[in-house]
Amino acid sequence: MAREIHIQPITRIEGHASIQIQLDDAGEVRDARVNIMSLRGFEKFVEGKPAEEVPRIVSRICGICPWMHHLASNKAVDRCFGVTPPPAGQMLRELMQTIAHAEDKLLHFFFLAAADFVIGPDADYAVRNVIGIAKANPELAQKVVQMRYKAKMILEKFAGKAIHPVAGVVGGFAKPMTEADRQDILAQMRELLDFALFTLEFAKEKVFPPYLDAIQTLGVIRTGFMGTVDDDGALNLYDGKIRLMKPDGSCTDFDAQDYKDYLSEHVESHSYAKMPYAKAWNEGFSLDLDDPKGIYRVNTLARINVADKMATPRAQAELEEFRERFGRPAQATLLYHWARLIEEVYTCEHAIELLEDPEICSPQIRTTAEPKAGRGVGCVEAPRGTLIHDYSTDDEGCITRANLIVGTTHNIGPINMSVKQAAQSLIHDGKVDEGMLNRIEMAVRAYDP
Amino acid sequence: MFAALTAAVEGEAPELPGKSVCDTCPTIREGKGQLKALRRFLQSPHYGAPDEPLDKMRCFLEQGFLCMGPVTRAGCGGSQITPRCISARVPCRGCYGPVVHEGNQMVDMLNALASNGIDVHSLPEHVSLLRFSGAHRRLRPKRQRKEA
Protein backbone atom coordinates (compact mmCIF):
# COMPACT_ATOMS: atom_id res chain seq x y z
CA MET A 1 0.00 0.00 0.00
CA ALA A 2 1.30 3.45 -0.86
CA ARG A 3 2.13 5.57 2.15
CA GLU A 4 4.15 8.51 3.36
CA ILE A 5 6.75 8.64 6.11
CA HIS A 6 7.60 11.87 7.89
CA ILE A 7 10.69 12.64 9.91
CA GLN A 8 9.97 15.83 11.71
CA PRO A 9 11.84 17.65 13.04
CA ILE A 10 15.25 16.48 11.92
CA THR A 11 17.32 16.62 15.08
CA ARG A 12 20.86 17.80 15.61
CA ILE A 13 20.93 20.26 12.75
CA GLU A 14 21.17 24.00 13.21
CA GLY A 15 18.14 25.06 11.21
CA HIS A 16 14.64 23.57 11.00
CA ALA A 17 13.79 20.90 8.52
CA SER A 18 11.61 17.89 7.95
CA ILE A 19 11.77 14.90 5.61
CA GLN A 20 8.91 13.34 3.66
CA ILE A 21 9.35 9.95 2.05
CA GLN A 22 6.71 8.55 -0.30
CA LEU A 23 6.44 4.81 -0.76
CA ASP A 24 4.61 3.22 -3.67
CA ASP A 25 2.31 0.16 -3.57
CA ALA A 26 5.28 -2.19 -3.59
CA GLY A 27 6.84 -0.41 -0.61
CA GLU A 28 9.64 1.11 -2.67
CA VAL A 29 10.64 4.76 -2.40
CA ARG A 30 8.91 6.81 -5.07
CA ASP A 31 10.08 10.19 -3.92
CA ALA A 32 11.67 11.89 -0.95
CA ARG A 33 12.06 15.53 -0.18
CA VAL A 34 13.36 17.80 2.52
CA ASN A 35 11.50 20.90 3.57
CA ILE A 36 13.73 23.56 4.97
CA MET A 37 12.14 26.52 6.68
CA SER A 38 14.20 29.65 6.54
CA LEU A 39 12.04 32.59 5.56
CA ARG A 40 13.37 35.55 7.52
CA GLY A 41 12.43 38.69 5.59
CA PHE A 42 15.70 40.55 6.28
CA GLU A 43 16.00 41.53 2.61
CA LYS A 44 12.84 43.59 2.99
CA PHE A 45 13.41 45.20 6.30
CA VAL A 46 16.86 46.54 5.62
CA GLU A 47 15.40 48.63 2.79
CA GLY A 48 15.63 52.34 3.57
CA LYS A 49 18.18 51.84 6.36
CA PRO A 50 21.51 53.68 6.26
CA ALA A 51 23.84 51.08 4.75
CA GLU A 52 26.47 51.42 7.49
CA GLU A 53 23.89 50.25 10.04
CA VAL A 54 23.05 47.08 8.13
CA PRO A 55 26.04 44.94 9.20
CA ARG A 56 24.80 45.13 12.77
CA ILE A 57 21.22 44.38 11.79
CA VAL A 58 21.96 41.30 9.67
CA SER A 59 24.17 39.86 12.39
CA ARG A 60 20.84 38.86 13.93
CA ILE A 61 19.83 36.65 11.00
CA CYS A 62 21.49 33.62 12.49
CA GLY A 63 22.69 32.97 16.02
CA ILE A 64 25.16 30.34 14.88
CA CYS A 65 27.06 32.24 12.24
CA PRO A 66 26.41 35.93 12.92
CA TRP A 67 30.04 36.83 12.11
CA MET A 68 29.61 35.60 8.57
CA HIS A 69 26.56 37.78 7.88
CA HIS A 70 28.18 40.68 9.70
CA LEU A 71 31.31 40.53 7.54
CA ALA A 72 29.67 39.76 4.20
CA SER A 73 27.47 42.77 4.89
CA ASN A 74 30.43 44.99 5.76
CA LYS A 75 32.15 43.97 2.55
CA ALA A 76 29.03 44.77 0.52
CA VAL A 77 28.73 48.21 2.15
CA ASP A 78 32.46 48.91 1.54
CA ARG A 79 31.80 48.29 -2.14
CA CYS A 80 28.67 50.45 -2.25
CA PHE A 81 30.62 53.35 -0.74
CA GLY A 82 33.82 52.57 -2.64
CA VAL A 83 36.13 52.24 0.38
CA THR A 84 38.92 49.75 1.00
CA PRO A 85 39.80 48.92 4.61
CA PRO A 86 43.47 49.26 5.60
CA PRO A 87 45.42 45.98 5.91
CA ALA A 88 45.03 45.70 9.68
CA GLY A 89 41.26 46.33 9.39
CA GLN A 90 41.00 43.42 6.94
CA MET A 91 43.19 41.23 9.13
CA LEU A 92 41.09 41.82 12.22
CA ARG A 93 37.90 41.05 10.35
CA GLU A 94 39.46 37.92 8.93
CA LEU A 95 40.81 36.84 12.31
CA MET A 96 37.39 37.13 13.90
CA GLN A 97 35.80 35.17 11.06
CA THR A 98 38.46 32.49 11.22
CA ILE A 99 38.03 31.98 14.96
CA ALA A 100 34.26 31.87 14.54
CA HIS A 101 34.76 29.12 11.95
CA ALA A 102 37.01 27.19 14.31
CA GLU A 103 34.39 27.33 17.03
CA ASP A 104 31.54 26.36 14.74
CA LYS A 105 33.26 23.27 13.37
CA LEU A 106 33.89 21.93 16.85
CA LEU A 107 30.24 22.52 17.66
CA HIS A 108 29.08 20.68 14.59
CA PHE A 109 31.41 17.75 14.79
CA PHE A 110 31.06 16.95 18.46
CA PHE A 111 27.61 18.19 19.35
CA LEU A 112 25.66 17.47 16.20
CA ALA A 113 27.41 14.85 14.11
CA ALA A 114 29.61 12.64 16.27
CA ALA A 115 26.84 10.87 18.12
CA ASP A 116 25.87 9.03 14.93
CA PHE A 117 29.39 7.66 14.63
CA VAL A 118 30.52 7.27 18.21
CA ILE A 119 27.29 5.87 19.57
CA GLY A 120 26.09 4.38 16.29
CA PRO A 121 23.06 4.98 14.10
CA ASP A 122 21.15 2.02 15.51
CA ALA A 123 21.50 3.05 19.12
CA ASP A 124 18.47 4.22 21.02
CA TYR A 125 17.45 7.77 20.25
CA ALA A 126 17.80 8.60 23.95
CA VAL A 127 21.57 8.04 24.03
CA ARG A 128 22.38 9.00 20.44
CA ASN A 129 23.16 12.59 21.36
CA VAL A 130 25.77 14.75 23.00
CA ILE A 131 24.84 13.53 26.46
CA GLY A 132 25.46 9.98 25.28
CA ILE A 133 28.93 11.03 24.15
CA ALA A 134 29.63 12.73 27.45
CA LYS A 135 28.72 9.53 29.28
CA ALA A 136 30.82 7.39 26.95
CA ASN A 137 33.87 9.65 27.09
CA PRO A 138 33.61 12.26 29.85
CA GLU A 139 37.16 13.61 29.56
CA LEU A 140 36.82 14.29 25.87
CA ALA A 141 33.43 15.91 26.36
CA GLN A 142 34.86 18.20 28.98
CA LYS A 143 37.72 19.17 26.72
CA VAL A 144 35.36 19.95 23.84
CA VAL A 145 33.29 22.23 25.99
CA GLN A 146 36.41 24.01 27.22
CA MET A 147 37.76 24.52 23.72
CA ARG A 148 34.53 25.91 22.35
CA TYR A 149 34.26 28.19 25.33
CA LYS A 150 37.79 29.40 24.73
CA ALA A 151 37.08 30.31 21.11
CA LYS A 152 33.83 32.08 21.98
CA MET A 153 35.50 34.00 24.79
CA ILE A 154 38.30 35.23 22.52
CA LEU A 155 35.64 36.77 20.29
CA GLU A 156 33.66 38.17 23.17
CA LYS A 157 36.62 39.56 25.05
CA PHE A 158 38.21 41.19 22.06
CA ALA A 159 35.22 42.26 19.98
CA GLY A 160 32.73 43.04 22.76
CA LYS A 161 30.17 40.62 21.46
CA ALA A 162 30.63 37.06 20.19
CA ILE A 163 26.98 36.74 19.23
CA HIS A 164 25.46 39.63 17.25
CA PRO A 165 28.86 41.19 16.58
CA VAL A 166 29.27 44.92 15.99
CA ALA A 167 33.03 45.40 15.69
CA GLY A 168 33.22 45.13 11.89
CA VAL A 169 32.39 48.57 10.49
CA VAL A 170 32.24 50.08 7.03
CA GLY A 171 35.82 50.83 6.01
CA GLY A 172 37.39 48.34 8.39
CA PHE A 173 37.23 47.34 12.02
CA ALA A 174 36.24 49.35 15.12
CA LYS A 175 38.78 48.24 17.67
CA PRO A 176 42.54 48.05 17.27
CA MET A 177 44.48 45.14 18.72
CA THR A 178 47.06 45.75 21.42
CA GLU A 179 50.26 43.75 21.77
CA ALA A 180 48.89 42.19 24.95
CA ASP A 181 45.70 41.06 23.15
CA ARG A 182 47.81 39.61 20.38
CA GLN A 183 49.99 37.53 22.70
CA ASP A 184 47.01 36.35 24.70
CA ILE A 185 44.96 35.25 21.67
CA LEU A 186 48.00 33.70 20.02
CA ALA A 187 48.60 31.44 23.01
CA GLN A 188 44.97 30.37 23.02
CA MET A 189 44.90 29.67 19.30
CA ARG A 190 47.97 27.46 19.67
CA GLU A 191 46.04 25.40 22.19
CA LEU A 192 43.09 25.24 19.82
CA LEU A 193 45.37 24.07 17.03
CA ASP A 194 46.63 21.22 19.20
CA PHE A 195 43.06 20.24 19.88
CA ALA A 196 42.13 20.46 16.19
CA LEU A 197 44.99 18.13 15.30
CA PHE A 198 44.01 15.77 18.09
CA THR A 199 40.39 15.79 16.91
CA LEU A 200 41.30 14.89 13.36
CA GLU A 201 43.59 12.05 14.48
CA PHE A 202 40.91 10.82 16.87
CA ALA A 203 38.32 10.87 14.10
CA LYS A 204 40.59 9.09 11.64
CA GLU A 205 41.49 6.39 14.14
CA LYS A 206 38.36 5.88 16.16
CA VAL A 207 35.36 7.53 14.55
CA PHE A 208 35.44 7.08 10.78
CA PRO A 209 36.94 3.59 10.21
CA PRO A 210 33.85 1.50 11.04
CA TYR A 211 31.86 3.74 8.71
CA LEU A 212 34.10 3.70 5.67
CA ASP A 213 31.58 1.53 3.84
CA ALA A 214 28.71 3.79 4.80
CA ILE A 215 30.80 6.78 3.71
CA GLN A 216 31.08 5.29 0.23
CA THR A 217 27.35 4.70 -0.14
CA LEU A 218 25.06 6.73 2.13
CA GLY A 219 23.59 9.77 0.45
CA VAL A 220 26.23 9.67 -2.29
CA ILE A 221 25.36 11.78 -5.31
CA ARG A 222 27.37 13.25 -8.15
CA THR A 223 27.35 17.04 -8.39
CA GLY A 224 29.56 20.04 -9.01
CA PHE A 225 31.06 22.14 -6.21
CA MET A 226 31.62 25.78 -5.31
CA GLY A 227 33.93 27.59 -2.91
CA THR A 228 36.35 30.49 -2.60
CA VAL A 229 40.06 30.39 -3.45
CA ASP A 230 42.86 32.97 -3.35
CA ASP A 231 45.07 33.96 -6.29
CA ASP A 232 47.20 30.84 -5.79
CA GLY A 233 44.16 28.58 -5.85
CA ALA A 234 44.39 27.90 -2.10
CA LEU A 235 41.23 27.67 0.00
CA ASN A 236 40.25 31.04 1.46
CA LEU A 237 37.34 31.76 3.77
CA TYR A 238 37.39 35.55 3.83
CA ASP A 239 38.14 36.73 0.32
CA GLY A 240 39.14 35.71 -3.18
CA LYS A 241 37.55 34.42 -6.36
CA ILE A 242 34.58 32.11 -6.36
CA ARG A 243 35.39 28.83 -8.06
CA LEU A 244 32.70 26.70 -9.64
CA MET A 245 33.70 23.12 -10.38
CA LYS A 246 31.77 20.77 -12.67
CA PRO A 247 31.24 17.14 -11.63
CA ASP A 248 34.08 16.21 -14.01
CA GLY A 249 36.48 18.45 -12.07
CA SER A 250 36.82 21.29 -14.58
CA CYS A 251 36.69 24.77 -13.03
CA THR A 252 35.63 28.34 -13.76
CA ASP A 253 36.67 31.20 -11.47
CA PHE A 254 34.69 34.42 -11.17
CA ASP A 255 34.50 37.62 -9.17
CA ALA A 256 31.74 37.64 -6.53
CA GLN A 257 30.47 40.94 -8.03
CA ASP A 258 29.40 38.96 -11.12
CA TYR A 259 27.64 36.11 -9.33
CA LYS A 260 24.42 36.71 -11.23
CA ASP A 261 26.13 35.78 -14.50
CA TYR A 262 27.02 32.37 -13.09
CA LEU A 263 24.26 31.46 -10.66
CA SER A 264 20.53 31.65 -10.87
CA GLU A 265 17.73 30.75 -8.46
CA HIS A 266 15.05 28.15 -8.96
CA VAL A 267 11.88 28.34 -6.89
CA GLU A 268 10.17 25.12 -5.89
CA SER A 269 6.69 25.09 -4.44
CA HIS A 270 7.37 22.71 -1.54
CA SER A 271 9.92 24.95 0.13
CA TYR A 272 10.15 28.64 0.91
CA ALA A 273 13.81 28.51 0.08
CA LYS A 274 15.19 29.37 -3.32
CA MET A 275 17.40 26.73 -4.94
CA PRO A 276 20.40 28.25 -6.68
CA TYR A 277 21.91 26.43 -9.65
CA ALA A 278 24.86 26.93 -11.99
CA LYS A 279 23.40 28.96 -14.83
CA ALA A 280 26.85 29.20 -16.40
CA TRP A 281 26.74 25.50 -17.34
CA ASN A 282 23.79 26.15 -19.67
CA GLU A 283 22.06 22.91 -18.82
CA GLY A 284 19.11 24.13 -16.74
CA PHE A 285 18.02 22.76 -13.38
CA SER A 286 17.22 19.17 -12.45
CA LEU A 287 17.48 17.15 -9.27
CA ASP A 288 17.33 13.87 -11.16
CA LEU A 289 19.60 11.45 -9.27
CA ASP A 290 21.07 9.84 -12.38
CA ASP A 291 21.41 13.01 -14.37
CA PRO A 292 21.33 16.16 -12.22
CA LYS A 293 21.56 19.48 -14.03
CA GLY A 294 23.08 22.70 -12.78
CA ILE A 295 23.60 21.22 -9.29
CA TYR A 296 26.62 22.12 -7.25
CA ARG A 297 27.34 21.79 -3.54
CA VAL A 298 28.96 24.18 -1.07
CA ASN A 299 30.33 23.93 2.51
CA THR A 300 33.38 22.02 3.73
CA LEU A 301 33.66 19.21 1.20
CA ALA A 302 33.02 21.63 -1.66
CA ARG A 303 35.71 24.04 -0.51
CA ILE A 304 38.22 21.25 -0.08
CA ASN A 305 37.38 19.94 -3.55
CA VAL A 306 37.64 23.20 -5.45
CA ALA A 307 40.86 24.32 -3.75
CA ASP A 308 44.12 23.35 -5.43
CA LYS A 309 45.75 23.35 -2.02
CA MET A 310 45.55 24.53 1.56
CA ALA A 311 47.52 27.64 2.47
CA THR A 312 48.87 26.20 5.73
CA PRO A 313 51.24 23.21 6.15
CA ARG A 314 49.36 20.86 8.50
CA ALA A 315 46.09 21.31 6.63
CA GLN A 316 47.90 20.79 3.33
CA ALA A 317 49.33 17.48 4.55
CA GLU A 318 45.84 16.41 5.56
CA LEU A 319 44.40 17.45 2.21
CA GLU A 320 47.02 15.37 0.39
CA GLU A 321 46.15 12.32 2.44
CA PHE A 322 42.43 12.92 1.86
CA ARG A 323 42.89 13.24 -1.91
CA GLU A 324 45.02 10.15 -2.00
CA ARG A 325 42.16 8.16 -0.49
CA PHE A 326 39.08 9.74 -1.99
CA GLY A 327 40.20 11.55 -5.15
CA ARG A 328 39.24 14.99 -6.41
CA PRO A 329 36.45 15.88 -6.46
CA ALA A 330 35.36 13.55 -3.65
CA GLN A 331 31.60 13.00 -3.98
CA ALA A 332 30.70 10.95 -0.88
CA THR A 333 28.38 13.03 1.26
CA LEU A 334 29.61 11.76 4.63
CA LEU A 335 33.07 13.05 3.74
CA TYR A 336 31.75 16.50 4.65
CA HIS A 337 32.66 15.55 8.22
CA TRP A 338 36.22 14.66 7.34
CA ALA A 339 36.62 17.80 5.25
CA ARG A 340 35.22 19.83 8.16
CA LEU A 341 38.01 18.63 10.43
CA ILE A 342 40.67 19.46 7.84
CA GLU A 343 39.23 22.96 7.67
CA GLU A 344 39.31 23.10 11.46
CA VAL A 345 43.06 22.56 11.34
CA TYR A 346 43.37 25.23 8.65
CA THR A 347 41.38 27.83 10.61
CA CYS A 348 43.56 27.41 13.70
CA GLU A 349 46.77 27.54 11.68
CA HIS A 350 45.58 30.54 9.71
CA ALA A 351 44.50 32.45 12.82
CA ILE A 352 48.01 31.88 14.19
CA GLU A 353 49.53 33.17 10.94
CA LEU A 354 47.43 36.32 11.11
CA LEU A 355 48.42 36.86 14.73
CA GLU A 356 52.11 36.27 14.11
CA ASP A 357 52.18 39.27 11.78
CA PRO A 358 52.73 42.39 13.95
CA GLU A 359 50.90 44.44 11.28
CA ILE A 360 47.67 43.23 12.91
CA CYS A 361 48.38 45.66 15.79
CA SER A 362 48.55 48.69 13.50
CA PRO A 363 46.30 51.53 14.71
CA GLN A 364 45.24 52.11 11.07
CA ILE A 365 42.15 49.94 11.02
CA ARG A 366 39.48 52.03 9.38
CA THR A 367 39.11 54.13 6.24
CA THR A 368 36.61 56.98 6.43
CA ALA A 369 33.65 56.45 4.10
CA GLU A 370 31.22 58.82 2.41
CA PRO A 371 27.65 57.72 1.79
CA LYS A 372 26.85 57.43 -1.88
CA ALA A 373 24.85 55.56 -4.48
CA GLY A 374 26.36 52.27 -5.53
CA ARG A 375 26.09 48.56 -5.69
CA GLY A 376 28.18 46.08 -3.80
CA VAL A 377 28.39 42.35 -3.42
CA GLY A 378 29.98 41.08 -0.23
CA CYS A 379 30.93 37.46 -0.11
CA VAL A 380 32.56 35.23 2.52
CA GLU A 381 32.70 31.49 3.07
CA ALA A 382 30.39 30.76 6.00
CA PRO A 383 30.65 27.39 7.74
CA ARG A 384 27.60 26.36 5.70
CA GLY A 385 28.86 27.62 2.37
CA THR A 386 29.34 30.65 0.17
CA LEU A 387 27.43 33.56 1.63
CA ILE A 388 26.46 36.42 -0.66
CA HIS A 389 25.10 39.82 0.37
CA ASP A 390 24.20 42.06 -2.54
CA TYR A 391 23.09 45.65 -1.82
CA SER A 392 22.27 48.78 -3.76
CA THR A 393 22.27 52.22 -2.15
CA ASP A 394 20.81 55.62 -3.08
CA ASP A 395 22.58 59.02 -2.97
CA GLU A 396 22.07 59.21 0.78
CA GLY A 397 23.76 55.85 1.21
CA CYS A 398 20.54 54.12 2.27
CA ILE A 399 19.67 50.63 1.06
CA THR A 400 17.31 50.48 -1.92
CA ARG A 401 17.51 46.75 -2.58
CA ALA A 402 19.09 43.76 -0.91
CA ASN A 403 19.51 40.17 -2.02
CA LEU A 404 21.01 37.49 0.20
CA ILE A 405 22.05 33.96 -0.69
CA VAL A 406 22.96 32.09 2.47
CA GLY A 407 25.24 29.07 2.56
CA THR A 408 22.64 26.41 3.22
CA THR A 409 20.48 27.64 0.34
CA HIS A 410 22.99 26.39 -2.24
CA ASN A 411 22.82 22.95 -0.67
CA ILE A 412 19.05 22.54 -0.53
CA GLY A 413 18.85 20.86 -3.94
CA PRO A 414 21.73 18.47 -3.17
CA ILE A 415 20.31 17.69 0.28
CA ASN A 416 17.07 16.65 -1.38
CA MET A 417 19.02 14.43 -3.73
CA SER A 418 21.07 12.81 -0.96
CA VAL A 419 17.97 12.06 1.08
CA LYS A 420 16.25 10.48 -1.87
CA GLN A 421 19.35 8.42 -2.65
CA ALA A 422 19.64 7.27 0.97
CA ALA A 423 15.93 6.43 1.22
CA GLN A 424 15.95 4.50 -2.05
CA SER A 425 18.91 2.42 -1.08
CA LEU A 426 17.75 1.69 2.47
CA ILE A 427 13.99 1.22 2.28
CA HIS A 428 12.62 -1.85 0.44
CA ASP A 429 9.33 -3.79 0.60
CA GLY A 430 7.87 -1.14 2.86
CA LYS A 431 10.15 -2.15 5.74
CA VAL A 432 11.31 0.82 7.76
CA ASP A 433 13.00 0.95 11.15
CA GLU A 434 14.50 3.66 13.28
CA GLY A 435 18.07 2.86 12.31
CA MET A 436 17.19 3.43 8.64
CA LEU A 437 15.45 6.68 9.34
CA ASN A 438 18.40 7.89 11.35
CA ARG A 439 20.77 6.97 8.53
CA ILE A 440 18.62 9.10 6.26
CA GLU A 441 18.90 11.95 8.75
CA MET A 442 22.66 11.43 8.78
CA ALA A 443 22.69 12.23 5.09
CA VAL A 444 21.15 15.60 5.96
CA ARG A 445 23.38 16.23 8.98
CA ALA A 446 26.53 15.88 6.89
CA TYR A 447 25.56 19.12 5.15
CA ASP A 448 25.08 20.85 8.49
CA PRO A 449 22.06 22.83 7.26
CA MET B 1 20.36 38.67 31.69
CA PHE B 2 22.85 36.90 33.88
CA ALA B 3 21.62 38.74 36.96
CA ALA B 4 18.04 37.81 36.08
CA LEU B 5 19.01 34.17 35.62
CA THR B 6 20.91 34.05 38.89
CA ALA B 7 17.95 35.61 40.61
CA ALA B 8 15.60 33.10 39.01
CA VAL B 9 17.80 30.23 40.11
CA GLU B 10 17.93 31.61 43.61
CA GLY B 11 14.17 31.86 43.60
CA GLU B 12 13.88 35.62 43.77
CA ALA B 13 12.04 37.93 41.46
CA PRO B 14 14.70 39.55 39.26
CA GLU B 15 15.43 43.13 40.09
CA LEU B 16 16.43 44.86 36.90
CA PRO B 17 18.55 47.94 37.31
CA GLY B 18 16.73 51.17 36.55
CA LYS B 19 19.96 52.49 35.08
CA SER B 20 20.80 53.46 31.52
CA VAL B 21 23.71 52.26 29.41
CA CYS B 22 25.27 55.73 29.96
CA ASP B 23 25.21 55.17 33.72
CA THR B 24 27.54 52.22 33.28
CA CYS B 25 29.61 53.70 30.45
CA PRO B 26 33.18 54.74 31.29
CA THR B 27 33.65 57.34 28.51
CA ILE B 28 34.36 60.97 29.31
CA ARG B 29 31.48 63.42 29.27
CA GLU B 30 32.32 67.07 29.31
CA GLY B 31 28.77 68.34 29.39
CA LYS B 32 26.92 70.13 26.64
CA GLY B 33 29.08 70.97 23.68
CA GLN B 34 28.36 73.10 20.67
CA LEU B 35 26.97 70.10 18.86
CA LYS B 36 24.19 70.99 16.40
CA ALA B 37 24.06 67.97 14.12
CA LEU B 38 24.91 64.29 14.24
CA ARG B 39 27.41 62.48 12.01
CA ARG B 40 26.92 59.00 10.66
CA PHE B 41 29.18 56.24 11.93
CA LEU B 42 31.37 56.28 8.83
CA GLN B 43 34.70 57.03 10.49
CA SER B 44 36.59 56.13 13.63
CA PRO B 45 35.77 58.06 16.78
CA HIS B 46 38.75 59.74 18.46
CA TYR B 47 40.32 57.53 21.08
CA GLY B 48 44.09 57.96 20.91
CA ALA B 49 46.47 55.00 20.99
CA PRO B 50 45.12 51.42 20.66
CA ASP B 51 45.75 50.67 24.32
CA GLU B 52 44.21 53.91 25.56
CA PRO B 53 41.54 52.79 28.03
CA LEU B 54 37.89 53.57 27.38
CA ASP B 55 37.75 56.08 30.21
CA LYS B 56 40.12 58.23 28.16
CA MET B 57 37.75 58.28 25.17
CA ARG B 58 35.18 61.00 24.79
CA CYS B 59 31.51 59.95 24.75
CA PHE B 60 30.19 59.01 21.30
CA LEU B 61 27.30 61.45 21.46
CA GLU B 62 29.62 64.28 22.41
CA GLN B 63 31.77 63.32 19.43
CA GLY B 64 28.64 63.70 17.31
CA PHE B 65 27.80 60.03 16.75
CA LEU B 66 24.33 58.78 17.52
CA CYS B 67 24.47 56.56 20.60
CA MET B 68 21.33 55.11 22.16
CA GLY B 69 22.95 54.78 25.57
CA PRO B 70 20.80 57.46 27.25
CA VAL B 71 17.51 55.69 26.53
CA THR B 72 18.66 52.09 26.83
CA ARG B 73 18.56 49.90 29.89
CA ALA B 74 21.94 49.04 31.39
CA GLY B 75 23.17 45.52 31.92
CA CYS B 76 24.26 44.10 28.57
CA GLY B 77 27.80 43.53 29.77
CA GLY B 78 26.70 42.02 33.08
CA SER B 79 26.98 43.93 36.34
CA GLN B 80 30.07 46.14 36.75
CA ILE B 81 31.05 45.50 33.14
CA THR B 82 31.38 48.00 30.32
CA PRO B 83 28.47 48.02 27.86
CA ARG B 84 29.40 45.57 25.14
CA CYS B 85 29.37 47.70 22.02
CA ILE B 86 31.10 50.57 23.78
CA SER B 87 33.92 48.18 24.72
CA ALA B 88 34.42 47.53 20.99
CA ARG B 89 34.41 51.33 20.44
CA VAL B 90 31.07 51.15 18.67
CA PRO B 91 28.02 53.20 19.78
CA CYS B 92 25.01 51.56 21.43
CA ARG B 93 21.95 50.79 19.29
CA GLY B 94 19.61 50.01 22.11
CA CYS B 95 19.29 46.24 22.05
CA TYR B 96 18.65 45.98 25.78
CA GLY B 97 15.38 47.82 25.39
CA PRO B 98 14.07 51.01 26.98
CA VAL B 99 15.19 52.24 30.43
CA VAL B 100 11.69 53.26 31.33
CA HIS B 101 9.13 50.52 31.53
CA GLU B 102 7.36 50.32 28.17
CA GLY B 103 9.22 53.41 27.02
CA ASN B 104 9.67 54.19 23.35
CA GLN B 105 13.39 54.46 22.61
CA MET B 106 12.92 56.30 19.33
CA VAL B 107 10.69 59.02 20.76
CA ASP B 108 12.77 59.32 23.91
CA MET B 109 15.99 59.61 21.94
CA LEU B 110 14.63 62.17 19.49
CA ASN B 111 13.32 64.18 22.45
CA ALA B 112 16.66 64.06 24.20
CA LEU B 113 18.49 65.19 21.07
CA ALA B 114 16.03 67.98 20.32
CA SER B 115 16.09 69.31 23.87
CA ASN B 116 19.89 69.54 23.62
CA GLY B 117 19.59 71.65 20.50
CA ILE B 118 20.66 68.91 18.09
CA ASP B 119 18.93 68.88 14.74
CA VAL B 120 17.22 65.50 14.52
CA HIS B 121 16.93 65.85 10.76
CA SER B 122 20.66 65.35 10.59
CA LEU B 123 19.93 61.62 10.97
CA PRO B 124 19.39 59.92 7.63
CA GLU B 125 16.35 58.12 9.03
CA HIS B 126 15.00 57.42 12.48
CA VAL B 127 12.59 54.50 12.18
CA SER B 128 15.35 51.98 12.82
CA LEU B 129 15.98 53.57 16.21
CA LEU B 130 12.97 51.55 17.26
CA ARG B 131 14.27 48.18 16.26
CA PHE B 132 14.62 46.76 19.74
CA SER B 133 11.43 48.02 21.33
CA GLY B 134 8.12 49.43 20.26
CA ALA B 135 6.30 46.14 20.09
CA HIS B 136 5.24 46.65 23.69
CA ARG B 137 1.49 46.58 24.09
CA ARG B 138 1.13 45.58 20.47
CA LEU B 139 1.60 41.87 20.88
CA ARG B 140 -1.46 40.81 22.73
CA PRO B 141 -4.06 38.17 22.23
CA LYS B 142 -6.69 39.06 19.69
CA ARG B 143 -9.75 40.45 21.35
CA GLN B 144 -12.63 38.03 21.17
CA ARG B 145 -15.45 39.15 19.02
CA LYS B 146 -18.80 39.48 20.69
CA GLU B 147 -21.45 37.10 19.51
CA ALA B 148 -23.97 38.95 17.41
Ligand code: SF4
Ligand atom coordinates in the same frame (compact mmCIF):
# COMPACT_ATOMS: atom_id res chain seq x y z
S1 SF4 C 1 25.93 58.31 24.95
FE1 SF4 C 1 26.96 56.39 24.54
S2 SF4 C 1 29.13 56.84 24.68
FE2 SF4 C 1 28.04 58.51 25.66
S3 SF4 C 1 27.95 57.98 27.78
FE3 SF4 C 1 26.08 57.22 26.87
S4 SF4 C 1 26.56 55.13 26.31
FE4 SF4 C 1 28.51 56.14 26.69
Ligand code: SF4
Ligand atom coordinates in the same frame (compact mmCIF):
# COMPACT_ATOMS: atom_id res chain seq x y z
S1 SF4 D 1 23.36 47.86 21.61
FE1 SF4 D 1 22.91 46.37 23.18
S2 SF4 D 1 24.85 45.31 23.55
FE2 SF4 D 1 25.33 47.20 22.48
S3 SF4 D 1 25.80 48.64 24.13
FE3 SF4 D 1 23.64 48.89 23.57
S4 SF4 D 1 22.52 47.59 24.99
FE4 SF4 D 1 24.70 46.96 25.05
